[in-house]
Amino acid sequence: MGDLARHRGKRNKLVKLLIEKGIRDREVLKAIGKVPRHLFIDSSFEEFAYQDQAFPIAAGQTISQPYTVAFQSEKLALSPGQKVLEVGTGSGYQAAVLCEMGMKVYSIERQKELFDATRPLLQKLGYTLYTKYGDGYAGLPNHAPFDGIIVTAGAPEIPKALLQQLKVGGRLVIPVGTNVQKMKVLIRKTEKDFELQDHGDFRFVPMLHDKNH
Template sequence: MQQKDSFRHKGLRNRLVQELMQKRIVDRHVLEAIGKVPRHLFLESSFINFAYQDKAFPIGAGQTISQPYTVALQSQLLEVEPGEKVLEVGTGSGYQAAVLIEMGVKLFSIERQSELYQRSTRLLRELGYQGRFFLGDGYEGLEAQAPFDKIIVTAGAPFIPRKLLTQIKIGGIMVIPLGDKKQVLTRITRLDDDEFEQEQIEECAFVPMLNGIV
């Protein structure tokens, strides 16, 4: 598959970055990554002309690609440093994964939908994004690869998955949309073995986080 990333696409990304800066995205590493990742290649062809609007779009299997602001905000809240181990729960389209890899993290990503897993991992490899991708249940995390410096959850969880909490390093951060029908983007910091600090950021809307593999 030939991937095209034209000067026009790059210009649209630059405009998107300016828009995100006006929406209080200030982390320059996040902005630089958003400016580099060809979001249009992660969308179905019918949406390509709208790829750099700050909107979510369907990607099949009942899932969506998050709007760029949401991707940028979650990435900013993670406070990642190059070389950190990051677990992403919900590979989805692969766009959030690409942004984190551009930021220099060692990415481990888990996806429960086999259709999306196959599509996104193939695309990420074609685009040269190196990470470790797994088909599995996000509620279980990746215990064999833990602990992680940071964890990002890209689906709305009705409760905090206990197994994910145990896979964060002490001092590490998890960013997760919490709630059932309405969610609040929440940042959780692990203070020690049994103590966690919770910070509510803002209301958000994600597809639900589900159990099992399909």
């Protein structure tokens, strides 16, 4: 299943829809317009790949709806060449969008089934990034600090380890809550001080702590 003209046409419509929904960042919109989302989901959903909705993927997880991916990417407020940590590689779609935006992407996934499927897919599609199988709550301290950190699952609280891995001036974009999450943006102002922004309700699968279960 390649990337055909009909797929590109559907992506253009999706970009227009995201603009209508309030996404303004040109780099985000350009990336959404380039990434072949249909290759990141089960082929049985291919016809619906460019609708603005989430779909189930392996290991009981989901691929986020494009609006959520665009919204989180926009809230990172990063420039090409900056370093971003993604917690929850999942299908690989969000990572691909960040790569298309020109970021240096580091991504961690705790579901072995997803990690084993997503890593070769991203390589096959020509995306260069660092991927690791591990516990997202711990982040990647050996590669810190990061200009931005994006969490793609609902966290019951904000992991302290992730805050510590942010550069001063960096942003953590994370959905916090159980059944419904509040999208939080934390901006590191100094070594000790963070500014907290709240950006409304979203629904994510839960962020799981222990990678062995």
